[in-house]
Amino acid sequence: MDLDLSAPHSLGTTIIGVTYDGGVVLGADSRTSTGMYVANRASDKITQLTDNVYICRSGSAADSQVISDYVRYFLHQHTIQLGQPSTVKVAANLVRLLSYQNKNMLQMGIIVGGWDKYEGGQIYSVPLGGTILKQPFAIGGSGSSYLYGFFDQAWKEGMSKDEAEKLVVKAVSLAIARDGASGGVVRTVTINADGVTKNFYSGDSLPLWHEELEPHNSLLDILSSSSPEPMST
């Protein structure tokens, strides 16, 4: 099958945002694909808007990057005028206005997550058409299809920061196992009253799930166990 290298870069993706008691944890995989080719296997899909608000991007990489640039710019001006950090709700509303008003031209799903002093940690989902929905947790991207049942069972209200982070990493890892358009490493960003913490989980540090094989350098290592002599001409 021919690789279509001029296909638009798409964030195949698994993105997740989860609230916990005191803040939010955002998580994502790191695969950016151009058709079947992995254009970037270590991308950072969690983008900063302000000191206290980050977003997870899915869908068209270009669209989500441009929109985050606009919103970052508007929020910066707003913060200066207000004299204090913007709230998460305002950031999410700006994202959804741009998303809704340009719905014919854009293809992206965004999860907005952050912390402010009025409402604490909040997650807002802004999917394809420009809806805005505040949720205790949100999942998005092609890999999220495999996580609905998982979250139904594993999610609970009022988790601790560590529980929330472990849940996010496990979920992204499960989605990577099943979704071809998700892969690479797992990045998380935790936002609370104390600030922002970013974490990185390399691909080989993630657990193996059902029918996943241990990585090998080469199959020849397994095959050559019966005939140790190298083949002669």
Place this chain on the structure above:
Amino acid sequence: MSSIGTGYDLSVTTFSPDGRVFQIEYAAKAVDNSGTVIGIKCKDGIVMGVEKLISSKMMLAGSNRRIHAVHRHSGMAVAGLAADGRQIVARAKSEATSYERVYGDPIPVKELADHVASYVHLCTLYWWLRPFGCGIILGGYDRDGPQLYTIEPSGISYRYFGAAIGKGRQAAKTEIEKLKLSEMTCREGIIEVAKIIYGVHDEAKDKAFELEMSWVCDESNRQHQKVPDDLLEEAKAAAKAALEEMDAD
């Protein structure tokens, strides 16, 4: 009291040699000659009151409102030229709704005051516009609590816990300073505002007046509204009684 700005007071774009813009000062006179408007910040909200001077006995009670709602959470009391005030209120309403449309949250009272002050100031910058001849007391309740601002014809805006503009402002300010506002609820504040307005009204110079009051507090669910009729009557009665007591001395 006032100096004559001969020659330097013809246009709002002319400074006098001592750095004053006389047109703006004259605009402020329009405010000083109007009925008293006061506002106080109690511990759970804001109360505003207006001494609405009635020019004709044939006017319907409750008409010619001087206090206007700008948004669910805030209201403005206007002193000075009423028509100018209408314009400012319309602008404030439009600022508030467009802020909410873009940012998804009701406009913070501080932002609203800044926007209105900017607009008033704008009209002092061009020779083909005249300054607004009205002073505004803006009271609102947002997530940072109840706040009270005044906006003068010059475009300056200040935040207060007690403010008075108009004819009886000096006497009103003296009375307000005596109050312990941080311990007062709005229910109690209503009575005090009524007493002050009745107190500063000059029976000799002006004939009749109507007391108009509004509040925005925890009791009104943080919505700006007219003070309920029963409380208003209670306040009026208390104010009249206080006056009689003073006269009796």
